[in-house]
Amino acid sequence: MAAQTILFDFTLDKDKTADEEARQQVAKILRNELEHLFPQLELAYSMESPENGYFAVLHENKDTVVTCRIFQHGLLTLNVEYFLPDGKEPLISFDELMQTGRTLESGLAIKLKAKKAQKLPTLKRGDVSRYFPTADERIIEYDIDKVVYEGRSPFQKIQIMHSKTLGNMLLLDELQNIAESDLIYTETLMCRGVENYEGKEICILGGGDGALLYELLKENPKHVVMLEIDELVMQTCNKYLSVICGDVLEKRKTDQYEIVVGDCVEYLKKFIGEGRKFDYVFGDLTDIPITDVPEGETWDFIRTIFEHSFKVLKPDGKYLTHGNGSTCKVQLRLFEEQLNLLRPKVKFTTTKAFVPSFMEEWLFYQVTFA
Amino acid sequence: MAAQTILFDFTLDKDKTADEEARQQVAKILRNELEHLFPQLELAYSMESPENGYFAVLHENKDTVVTCRIFQHGLLTLNVEYFLPDGKEPLISFDELMQTGRTLESGLAIKLKAKKAQKLPTLKRGDVSRYFPTADERIIEYDIDKVVYEGRSPFQKIQIMHSKTLGNMLLLDELQNIAESDLIYTETLMCRGVENYEGKEICILGGGDGALLYELLKENPKHVVMLEIDELVMQTCNKYLSVICGDVLEKRKTDQYEIVVGDCVEYLKKFIGEGRKFDYVFGDLTDIPITDVPEGETWDFIRTIFEHSFKVLKPDGKYLTHGNGSTCKVQLRLFEEQLNLLRPKVKFTTTKAFVPSFMEEWLFYQVTFA
Missing domain, CATH: 2.30.140.10 (Spermidine synthase, tetramerisation domain)
Structure with a gap:
């Protein structure tokens, strides 16, 4: 079951929406046109405000409800909503529009003398x-x-x-x-083809989906330890994501790797106490939070992870981690500022890849001691 | 300037929405909660129907308008719309929600005892x-x-x-x-690394963006002729898409290629008349139409292109073309049915790639005489 919400936008000359009289005129044209398309349409309610424009509700037997707003800035929004039972055809179908050769929005745009008209792809809700x-x-x-x-x-x-x-x-x-589509994510995180993992000691913080561990083991490292807090994530990925994690989550310990279920900060502290060091540490934990200031629990966690990770890294070791979407400039800058605050000093490079399941380009960091 | 439309969906037990009394109860809970969040909220209008459920309009000074529908099938939709002038902060900001630790939808979900609650990413209109x-x-x-x-x-x-x-x-x-991100599109269309274009004669139907011509010329073909109807598309791509088309659209004729501005069907007829044959013909024209039957202008055009293309193809030649999104099973099947109707008989293989700017996986066809 799903409600269908169909949104249309029209850009009008500002003088057509500037005052109540002009807006009433536009509303009348709109209603006339809609009444052609929906013969049983009734105007149920309208309101008007000098500062906030015109708003109206129209409906067909209380089934298809159409709301319309005319903002005084030259924008008209039209929202159509109705319930579509499973298996029924949608009210405004793409096929139908192709056959009539004219879409609802282009027809309305002509009548409204709109400068621009757009129908958003139909939203299916519920x-x-x-x-x-x-x-x-x-x-x-x-x-x-x-x-x-x-x-x-x-x-x-x-x-x-x-x-x-x-x-x-x-x-x-x-x-x-x-x-399952995201091998490129793991390959970009690990800089496959650039980094040489053969005979190396590696620590993964997080990584519960198993994909990173699976790909790293193909590169013949000496040993990988993975610190993941969420047992259920691993069980779930083992069952449903074996395309990307193979069978590495089946066993918790082999000669080549060990998966420790627990809080990675506690284990990092333990490693620091033991003087255990790694060639590579992977931060495969939470993403960079989308905030404008580097404050709050998640930022504190990121700083804690940094601080402890570099203490278990060999002098020529590397800390590799994912960042965030490459359009999130502010947050990426904040992240880099946190890196620059670290002592001893670190330096970093970045790589990026378009990740299919994110449907966006993602940035990854490679950090070494300066 | 943009209007912000924020949509929320709540899935409720069916008995909470089954009759008017139950829906009124839900509406009351919803109004009470919303009035906490928006202190100046007023109920402006409501209607009720045994078959179509409850609908109400609430607003704050006629500025932020909230519409609510309670469908009898256990679905409640909430639409919030207001105008956001450039440079102003949005009404419901992500930051704010992160700080309060509870989102509007999760708060409402608790009060409504909803089984599921979802906020769609805010839509920006206009x-x-x-x-x-x-x-x-x-x-x-x-x-x-x-x-x-x-x-x-x-x-x-x-x-x-x-x-x-x-x-x-x-x-x-x-x-x-x-x-500019879509080299993979062109490479998958031309089967780079699989097909050998060296010394070959090639005809491109369409291809006005120049990307295919640009990539083919790197493979050292004997000659490429491109038949594109739209001069303005080529001028535009030459100016703004040189990342993917290089400078091939600068000149219309060199020793290696010729771009003919005109109707490709007319030129194909001319080639047939002259007995001119190609090793490869590329159909880089319209996409497969999204219809349930192979009828209408575009399907006729596709059949015309097929018919003429195979007449200018050498016996061991190949016809390469893009199909459509790999989820469009019905349309792809219709396309394949048209191929199977061709005489002499043809056979085909397919390749696919996730095309960044399409944000979906696309299917490509390689057709030869059977």
Whole structure:
């Protein structure tokens, strides 16, 4: 079951929306046109304000509800909403519009003498969650056809959704994390082909989806230890994401690797106490938070991770981590400022890749002692 | 300038929405909660129908308008809309929600005892067009920060938009066509690394963005002829998309290639008359139309192109073309049915790639005589 919400925008000359009389004129033209398309349409309610323009509700048998706003800045928004039972055809179908050769918005645009008219792709609400934000809060609709798994660990909500083109996707607290399509993510994080992992000692902080561990083991390292807090994430990925994690989450300890279930900060402290050092430390934990100041729990956590990670790194070791969407300039700068505050001093390079399941370009950091 | 439209969905137990009394109860809880958040909120209008549920309009000084629908199927939709002048902060900001630690939807979900609550990423309406559909009509918001060029040729509307991560994008009649990020598109269309173009004779039908011609010329073919109808598309791409087309659109004729401005069907007929044959013909024209039956102008055009193309192909020649989004199973099947109707018989293989500016996986066809 899903409600369909269809949004239209029209840009008008400002003088057509500047005062009440002008707006009433536009509203009348709009109503006349809509009444052609929806013969049983009735005006149910309208209001007008000198500062906030015109608003009206029209409906057809209280089923299809149309709301219209005319802002005094030359913008008219039209929202159409109705319920579409499973298996029924949508009210305004693409096919139909192709056949008439004229879309609702282009027809209205002519009558309204609009400078610009746009129909947003129809929003489907109420069944599967299919809309997720990018790092810079843009809406992306995924071609999700099935909720494969839903669970809740003591740490987070865990979901596996199936996308027709991206395969199974892991979502943590409703944010997309990694999908079967995302080998490029892991390869860019580990700088495959650039870094040489053969015979190296490696520590992964987080990495519960198993993809990084799986790819690293192909490069013949001496040993990898992975510190992941969420047992349920690993069980879930082992079951539903084996395309990207193979069978590495099946066992918790082999000659080549060890997975420790626990708080990575506690284990880093333990390693520091023991004087244990690594050639590579991977920060595969939370993303950089999208805030304008580097404050709050997550930023504190990031600083704690930095501080401890560099204490377990060999002098020529590398700390590799993901950053955030490359459009999030402010947050990436804040992240770099935190790196620059570290003592002993560090320096960094970056790599980037378009990650299919994120539908955006992502930035990755490679940090060494300066 | 932009209006902000914020949509929330709540899934409720069906008995909470099954009859008027139950819906009134839900509406009351919702109003009480909203009045906490928006102290000046007023109920302006409401209506109720046994078949179509409850609808209400609330507003704050006629500025922020909230509409609410309670469908009898256990779905509550909440739409918030207001005008945000340039440079002002949004009403419901992400930062604010992070700091309070509770989002509007999670707060409401608790009060409404909702099984599921979701806020769609905020929609921004009225300034730049930023929402475009995928082949299967999913909404995608692009990180467009500038309209670089807008024009209209006798054939189509031509726009160059700048995306922060995809670079300049070519849009034809409001549909994304190719962007600076899309080398993979051209490479998959031409099967780079698999096909050998050295010393070959090639005909491109369409291809006005110049990217295919540019990449083919790197493979040292004997000669390429390109038949493109839209002069303005080529001028525009030459100016704004040189990252993908280099300088091949600067000249119309060299020893290696010739660009003919005209109707490709007319020129194909001419080639057939002359007995001219090619090793490769590229169909770089319109996409497969999204219809449920293979009828209408565009399907007729596709059949005409097929028919003529195979007449200018050497016996061991190949016809290479793009298909559509790999989720558009019905349309791809219709396309393949048209191929199977051809006489002499043909056979085909397919390749696919995730195209960054399409934000989806695209299917490509390689057709030879059977």
